[in-house]
Structure formats: C-alpha cells, structure tokens
Amino acid sequence: MPKLKCKVDQCAHNKSGLCSKNYIDVDGPEANNKKETSCRSYLFKDVDTYEYEFATMDKEATLQTEVYCDAVKCVYEKGQRCYADRIEIANVNEDSEHSYKHSQKPGVTECKTFEPRD
Numbered sequence: 740m741p742k743l744k745c746k747v748d749q750c751a752h753n754k755s756g757l758c759s760k761n762y763i764d765v766d767g768p769e770a771n772n773k774k775e776t777s778c779r780s781y782l783f784k785d786v787d788t789y790e791y792e793f794a795t796m797d798k799e800a801t802l803q804t805e806v807y808c809d810a811v812k813c814v815y816e817k818g819q820r821c822y823a824d825r826i827e828i829a830n831v832n833e834d835s836e837h838s839y840k841h842s843q844k845p846g847v848t849e850c851k852t853f854e855p856r857d
Contacts, residue, residue, distance in 0.1 A: 743804040757800035767810035
C-alpha cells in the first residue's frame with residue numbers, strides 16, 4: 740500500500756492530510772498527465788456527508804491506504820493497483836472553491852504522483 744498524502748482539505752475523508760477511508764479509487768483510464776486523473780473517492784465535506792456510512796470519521800486516518808487505480812498509462816499502475824511508494828492527491832485548481840462543492844469528481848482532484856509510461 741502506498742503512503743497517501745491528501746491535500747484536498749474539503750474532502751470528507753481528509754483528516755489532517757491523511758485519509759480515513761479504507762481505500763481510494765483513482766480515475767483516469769485515458770489520462771496522459773496529472774490533470775486528467777481524479778480521486779473518485781472524493782466527497783465534499785458538508786454537514787450532510789456525515790450521514791453516509793462510508794464518510795463517518797470513526798475509522799482512524801492512516802498514512803498507508805489501499806489505492807485502486809484506473810490510470811493505466813501511469814508507470815505505477817499494475818493490475819488496477821497503485822505501486823508507488825508514496826501518492827499525493829491534491830486540488831486541481833485551488834482558487835476555485837465553488838467547483839469543490841458542485842463538482843463531485845473530475846476537475847476537482849488530481850493524482851500528483853501520476854507519471855506517464857514511455
């Protein structure tokens with residue numbers, strides 16, 4: 740499992756830069772660069788999100804997180820898993836707070852660890 744650093748503060752799973760979800764899904768089957776990837780597990784942190792079982796903060800956040808990955812053009816993807824030592828998920832556009840809330844998936848997050856295969 741990669742060590743995961745999450746810089747998406749507005750995600751319900753983010754707990755002090757760590758992920759409180761057992762696993763995350765990285766999307767980007769056609770991705771050729773970082774901006775074409777996204778964290779499918781992203782869930783906007785809102786009062787209502789804590790009602791979802793998978794978004795409760797009962798689970799302790801951990802540095803090691805299972806990462807399922809559809810970015811098949813990334814050097815770290817093997818069999819839909821990420822084999823990077825470390826992975827970083829970040830905001831695509833840190834200036835656009837409006838997009839965080841209204842866009843639940845692509846365009847909000849990106850895998851900063853993505854490296855294209857040659």
